[in-house]
Amino acid sequence: MNSRRIPFRILQASTVVFSFLLFACTSDSSDNENPTGTGGVTAPSESTRSVSMLGTRSSQSRPVSVIEANEGQWTSYERAEDFPSTVTLPKGFIRMRDGIELAYTVTLPANDSGQPIPGEKYPAILIQTSYNKAAGAFVPAIGGADPFMVKRGYATVVVDVRGTGNSQGVWDAFGEKEQGDYSEVVDWVIAQPWSNQTVGVYGVSYLGISAILTAAQDHPAVKAAFPIVPIGDGYRDIVFTGGQVNPTFIPLWMGLVTGLGVVPFDALQTDPARGLELVVSHLLNGVVQFQVPTILKALLGESETAFDGEFWKTRSPLEQADNIKVPTFIVGGLRDLFQRSEPMWFEQLKDQTTAKLLIGPWTHIESAGIPSDGLPRDGVPTLQQIQLMWFDQYLKGMDVGADKLPNVTQYVLGHEKYVTASDWPHPRVQATEFYLRGDKSLKSEPAEAMEASSVILQAPLFGLCSPSTNQWTAGALGLLPIPCNTEDTFNQIPSANFRTPVLTEDLYINGPIAADIWITTTGREAALSVRVSSHDPATGRSKSISNGLLTASHRAVDDTKSRFMNGLRIQPWHPFTKEAVLPVQPSEPMLLPVEIFSTAAVIPKGHQLQVSINSSNLPQGLQPVPQLLGGLVGAISILNSSEHRSKIVLPVVPTSALMQ
Numbered sequence: 001m002n003s004r005r006i007p008f009r010i011l012q013a014s015t016v017v018f019s020f021l022l023f024a025c026t027s028d029s030s031d032n033e034n035p036t037g038t039g040g041v042t043a044p045s046e047s048t049r050s051v052s053m054l055g056t057r058s059s060q061s062r063p064v065s066v067i068e069a070n071e072g073q074w075t076s077y078e079r080a081e082d083f084p085s086t087v088t089l090p091k092g093f094i095r096m097r098d099g100i101e102l103a104y105t106v107t108l109p110a111n112d113s114g115q116p117i118p119g120e121k122y123p124a125i126l127i128q129t130s131y132n133k134a135a136g137a138f139v140p141a142i143g144g145a146d147p148f149m150v151k152r153g154y155a156t157v158v159v160d161v162r163g164t165g166n167s168q169g170v171w172d173a174f175g176e177k178e179q180g181d182y183s184e185v186v187d188w189v190i191a192q193p194w195s196n197q198t199v200g201v202y203g204v205s206y207l208g209i210s211a212i213l214t215a216a217q218d219h220p221a222v223k224a225a226f227p228i229v230p231i232g233d234g235y236r237d238i239v240f241t242g243g244q245v246n247p248t249f250i251p252l253w254m255g256l257v258t259g260l261g262v263v264p265f266d267a268l269q270t271d272p273a274r275g276l277e278l279v280v281s282h283l284l285n286g287v288v289q290f291q292v293p294t295i296l297k298a299l300l301g302e303s304e305t306a307f308d309g310e311f312w313k314t315r316s317p318l319e320q321a322d323n324i325k326v327p328t329f330i331v332g333g334l335r336d337l338f339q340r341s342e343p344m345w346f347e348q349l350k351d352q353t354t355a356k357l358l359i360g361p362w363t364h365i366e367s368a369g370i371p372s373d374g375l376p377r378d379g380v381p382t383l384q385q386i387q388l389m390w391f392d393q394y395l396k397g398m399d400v401g402a403d404k405l406p407n408v409t410q411y412v413l414g415h416e417k418y419v420t421a422s423d424w425p426h427p428r429v430q431a432t433e434f435y436l437r438g439d440k441s442l443k444s445e446p447a448e449a450m451e452a453s454s455v456i457l458q459a460p461l462f463g464l465c466s467p468s469t470n471q472w473t474a475g476a477l478g479l480l481p482i483p484c485n486t487e488d489t490f491n492q493i494p495s496a497n498f499r500t501p502v503l504t505e506d507l508y509i510n511g512p513i514a515a516d517i518w519i520t521t522t523g524r525e526a527a528l529s530v531r532v533s534s535h536d537p538a539t540g541r542s543k544s545i546s547n548g549l550l551t552a553s554h555r556a557v558d559d560t561k562s563r564f565m566n567g568l569r570i571q572p573w574h575p576f577t578k579e580a581v582l583p584v585q586p587s588e589p590m591l592l593p594v595e596i597f598s599t600a601a602v603i604p605k606g607h608q609l610q611v612s613i614n615s616s617n618l619p620q621g622l623q624p625v626p627q628l629l630g631g632l633v634g635a636i637s638i639l640n641s642s643e644h645r646s647k648i649v650l651p652v653v654p655t656s657a658l659m660q
Helices: 012-024 176-190 206-215 234-239 249-261 265-270 272-289 291-300 310-314 317-323 342-349 383-394 467-472 625-630 655-659
Strands: 085-088 092-095 101-110 122-129 155-160 195-204 222-228 328-333 355-360 408-412 417-421 430-436 454-458 496-499 507-521 527-536 541-551 563-565 568-571 590-603 608-614 634-638 647-653
Touching: 092 176, 101 176, 122 176, 122 206, 155 176, 176 195, 176 206, 195 206, 195 383, 206 222, 206 317, 206 328, 222 383, 234 249, 234 310, 249 291, 291 625, 317 342, 328 342, 328 383, 342 355, 408 507, 408 590, 417 655, 430 563, 430 568, 430 608, 454 496, 454 608, 467 541, 507 527, 507 541, 507 608, 507 655, 527 590, 527 647, 568 647
Parallel strands: 122 155, 122 195, 195 222, 222 328, 328 355, 355 408, 507 568
Antiparallel strands: 085 101, 092 101, 101 155, 408 417, 430 647, 454 634, 496 608, 507 590, 507 634, 507 647, 527 541, 527 608, 541 590, 563 568
16 A cells, blocks of 8 residues: 555444534634735635535535545556557457347457467457447547557457447447446457456547446456546536536537448448448437437427436446446546546545546547647656556556556646646645625625625627637637637626736645625526636736536535535535426526536736636537526626625645645
8 A cells, every 4th residue: 555544434323413514614714824825815724624525416425535645656657569460350240138239340469470369368458439430440549449559468349339330229328228238248358269358448538438337337357447538427517517508519529429420331341231221220310319309309408308317317427436346547637528527536436446547738639649648748658658557457467556656647727737646636625715806806805795796798609719619629629729729818808807916826726616606687597607717917818727607597506415625615516407496586686606617727926816707608508498598688797795795615725735
């Protein structure tokens, strides 16, 4: 063991009492002594730190253990090839329990002549894709064998999930039938003559999600997982963040799956009749059964998709995190589509298996190396080297030190370096309040009387010229030299912007952020987009750090599932169910607790922490038509008074932690 754990678990009989005390406490700013470097803003003492874990649909929030030691170190790992070549076996099909056949491709190590080596047995890397494994030959990240790994003694099996590519069936994106296929595929893999009955699951994006869901099935042959940018919560992470449907990535993604998956290239070459049958089946699936109907139902506010429930629970892998017992290396991105959940994967897994977390400055496609992930950097090796190290340790049984890697490695915006830590949330983090004031300032002291409110217009088109457009197109627009991709300056023009005094010291934040904003509206519905930025007063430019979104009628919070940190709610859990919808009355004050996705950033000395509030962030979310019509024309007033104290709660970490 290279880390020391301090458990905060308590006996089950006293858990309820402990949780009540934890959640009921509030910090007294008069007792705060540690300055954060904001010129008067103070943070709670580290000795008072107490953190709860965010709950799930099926579990309540609970106190978490804290890993205090940080002895892990990065090391570059390389070894020579074991075999000179690779060979792809004839393509075939795996029959599932219901008769549906899934297409597969197997690539094995080969001799100098490019032939399989008789009698050799290998651990297998299993990749399950919705993007058509035939396309993986051109873009390996979406389902191709990596010769680097194969030549080092790994078989690679790539499978088209049901209803995509060359596989039969109906695609339903991580539905029960697809998840039921995963273990059957593993059964087939270990039954092959070249298999040594050991399997590792791997992949990027959809492939990473199928990998972690396969690990959750606890198949005895699956020994390790290496998911890159896996989703955690299908509803909250991306599809319906804040109760609003994502109008940018979701249609783009479903179109990509349909476009790549509709043409079964392999089947058309080997069995044209079967291939044509698959083309018709995939098109009908997209138009009639899943893709188009799902998008339309979401936009129109149909209950199954617009509200949280069994449909989304099935498609939220974090709900199954307790079932994962194999060593798991999670890779995430600060600008990724699944930014919200990626660090929570480590938090969920750290007490039940060996888990490591690496978060880069990446968008979704950058995490796949498109155009580049920028590694190696700051001692962090390439993802290919890390993957080899991980699988060598846990599939081949080689003692290569994978267990001694840092537990958590994050790129820190503003610091512009990778920083390691023993845990996430950071062991030294403290929840710290900043209050919105009538003069557009952010202060540690709340308003003691009525102060001026700030008015913003209700319109659905804000946010187009912001880093959100790049993030929610998976980074595709980042390939174009557009200032909007990196700066938030234009987007803040129609926003209400609140700023701290110019910082006299660096301010380091690391973790989830909460914004509790009191508003009134002239409409029957409203929404808030809250963005945290680093503002440079010398140039007038702002760089976005993270943002959150919430529809007013979805403002209900379940505090038994929310995350609290030293007595302050720092990550609200919204039910997003039809039963939890609250009425919106014109001119009636409402508190909107907005979840802002986890991040790691330094606002440097000489800059200002900025909170920008607007009524929409179109690249990230659009209200379903019924809610949109209720607030299409109107105005929102942001309240600041002794009775309605709007604030933001930040996870502040001492800057000395950057040097560890």
